[in-house]
Amino acid sequence: MKEALDNLKFVQGAVDDNRLDPTLSHFLMRDGYVTGFNGTMQITAPLYDNVTLAPKAKELIRALDQCEDDVEVRMTDTGNLRLLSGDFSAIVPTMNHTDLALDLNPQKGTTIIAPLNILDVIRDIKPFISDDASRTWSTGVLFGGGYAYATNNIVVARINTGVREDWWFNLPLFVVREMLRINESPNAFVFHEDNTKITVLYPGDRRLTAVLGGMDWPNLNNILDQLELGDGVKADTIIESIEKVMHFAGVDNGVYLGSTAVSTSMDPKVEGAIAQCDTGALETTCYAIDQFRKLAGEGNMVDLTPYPNPAPFWNNRNGLLGALVGMTV
Numbered sequence: 001m002k003e004a005l006d007n008l009k010f011v012q013g014a015v016d017d018n019r020l021d022p023t024l025s026h027f028l029m030r031d032g033y034v035t036g037f038n039g040t041m042q043i044t045a046p047l048y049d050n051v052t053l054a055p056k057a058k059e060l061i062r063a064l065d066q067c068e069d070d071v072e073v074r075m076t077d078t079g080n081l082r083l084l085s086g087d088f089s090a091i092v093p094t095m096n097h098t099d100l101a102l103d104l105n106p107q108k109g110t111t112i113i114a115p116l117n118i119l120d121v122i123r124d125i126k127p128f129i130s131d132d133a134s135r136t137w138s139t140g141v142l143f144g145g146g147y148a149y150a151t152n153n154i155v156v157a158r159i160n161t162g163v164r165e166d167w168w169f170n171l172p173l174f175v176v177r178e179m180l181r182i183n184e185s186p187n188a189f190v191f192h193e194d195n196t197k198i199t200v201l202y203p204g205d206r207r208l209t210a211v212l213g214g215m216d217w218p219n220l221n222n223i224l225d226q227l228e229l230g231d232g233v234k235a236d237t238i239i240e241s242i243e244k245v246m247h248f249a250g251v252d253n254g255v256y257l258g259s260t261a262v263s264t265s266m267d268p269k270v271e272g273a274i275a276q277c278d279t280g281a282l283e284t285t286c287y288a289i290d291q292f293r294k295l296a297g298e299g300n301m302v303d304l305t306p307y308p309n310p311a312p313f314w315n316n317r318n319g320l321l322g323a324l325v326g327m328t329v
Contacts, residue, residue, distance in 0.1 A: 003204075005071040005085070007045035008064055010206055011036040013178045014043040015057040022095055027060060029053045029073070030097055041174060041210040048073060054097040055081040063090035109192040114200070115162025119185060122176045124318055125150045127294040128157040129173050140213035141176060142220075144168030147319075149220050154291050156220050160319030167191075169198065170213030178208060224321055227312040232301035233280040235313060238262065239296050241277035246289050248273035254327050255292065257285045257304060266329070280304055286327040287311075295324065 014036035015025065028035045034047040036057060051073050060083070064071075067085035074082045081092040115121070122141060130138035130152035142149040146165040147158040169191065179186070179200065190199040200208040241262040242255050248264045249255060249272075256263045257279045265272035266284070279285075281304040295302055295313050300320065302313040310323035 004047060004073070005064070005067055005069070007047060007204075007206065008034060008060070008071065010045045010182065010202075011043040012057070012061050012064065013181055014038045014041050014208075015061070022099065025057055026054045026095055027057050028097060029055070040172075041178065041208065043178075043206075043208045045206040046204065051075070052097055053081050053094050054099070055092040055094045059090075059092045063088075063092060066090070109190045109199075111188050111190045111201075112164050112167060113188050114186045116185060117162055119179065119183065120318065121148050121159055121161050122171070123180060124297065124315075124320060125157060125159050126173075126176055126180070127296075128152060128155045128322065129176065131173070137170065137214040137216050140170045140172040142168070142170050142215075142217050149217070151220060152291075154288065154325050155294060155322060156223055157313075157320065157322030158220065158224055159321075168215065170215055170217070171198070172210065172213045175200075175208070175210045178210075182208075223310070223323055227310075227321065227323055228306075229301075229312050229314060230303040230305050231280070232303045232312075232314070233278065235295040235297070235300040235302045238277060238279050238302065239293055241275040242289060242292060244275040245273035249289055252327070253289050254286050255289050256329070257281050257287065259283075281307065283307065284329055285311075286329045287324065288327060291324060295322075 011027065011034055015038055023037060024039050029047055029051045032046060032049040033044050035042060035044045053075060063083045066088050069086055072084040076082050076091065080094050083090050083092060125141055125148045128150040129141060132138060138151055143161060143163050146161060148161045149158045184202055186200045186202050188201045190201060196212060197209060198212050245262055245264050256266060259281050260276060260278060261274050262277045263272055263274040268274035285304050285307040299315045299317045300313060302311055304311050307326055310325050312323055314321045
C-alpha cells in the first residue's frame with residue numbers, strides 16, 4: 001500500500017551506515033512499526049502488524065528509491081526481506097531483530113503544540129546555524145522567549161516563532177535538516193522528563209526522537225537589541241552582484257562593497273572583477289562572500305552604513321533580525 005511506502009521513506013533519514021554498530025545500520029520492523037536509529041535520532045512510523053524483520057538500511061533505501069506505487073514486504077525462506085512494488089522486486093539482507101536494542105515505547109514528558117509555521121521558522125533560520133564542532137551548542141537553533149536564535153560567530157540572527165515563550169530548548173542542526181527533509185508540519189513536541197531529548201509528533205502516529213543540544217548559549221539579545229536599522233537595501237540585489245564577481249575573489253574569499261559597486265579587490269582596474277550595484281554603503285566595506293550570501297531571501301534587507309560595526313539585516317515579513325560582522329579593509 002502507498003502508506004507503507006510513505007512510512008518506509010519517512011524513517012530513512014535515521015540511519016548511519018558508516019559505523020560498525022548494527023543498531024545504526026538496520027531498520028527494525030516489529031509490533032506494527034518500522035524504526036530507524038543513527039545514534040542521536042530515532043524515527044518511527046506504522047507498518048504491517050505481521051512483519052518482524054531487521055533489514056539492512058542502505059540496501060532497503062536503494063530499493064525504496066525504485067518504488068513509486070504500492071509496496072509489499074515479505075520474508076523469504078532464508079529470513080531476508082523481499083520488497084515488491086509493481087514490476088520491481090528486491091531482496092534485502094537482514095539480521096536477527098532481537099539483537100537490536102531499541103526502545104519503541106513513546107516517552108512521557110511535557111507536550112507543547114507545534115506552531116503551524118515551524119517549518120518556515122527553521123527554514124529561514126537554518127543558514128545562520130554553525131557547523132563548528134568545537135562549539136557544539138551553536139550547531140543548533142535555540143528556541144525561547146518567543147524567538148529562534150542561531151549564530152556561527154560571524155552572523156547572529158533571531159526570528160519570531162509561535163513556540164511558547166517560557167520553553168527554552170536547543171534543536172540540533174541534524175534535526176532541523178531531517179524536519180525539512182520530511183517537509184510536513186508536526187502536531188506537537190514532547191520534551192522528555194530528563195530534559196535531554198525531544199520527540200516530534202507527526203500525524204499518522206509517526207514520530208522523530210532526538211537528543212537536544214546544549215544550553216550554554218551567550219545572550220544574543222545583547223547584540224540584537226542594540227541594532228539600529230536604517231533604510232537598508234535588498235540583500236538579494238547585492239548578492240546578485242556578488243555572484244557575478246565572486247569567482248575572481250582572492251584567497252580570503254572577501255568582497256568589497258562600495259556605495260555603487262561590488263568588487264573583488266580594492267583596485268579593480270588592476271585586478272579582480274567589478275559589478276555596478278547600489279549597496280547603500282557610506283564607505284568601502286568588506287565581507288566574507290560565503291557569509292554575506294547567507295542573507296539571501298525574499299524581503300531580506302541589509303544596512304551597510306554602520307561599517308566597520310556589524311551590519312544589521314532584517315525582514316518585516318517573518319521578524320528576522322540579525323547582524324553580520326565584516327572583514328577589515
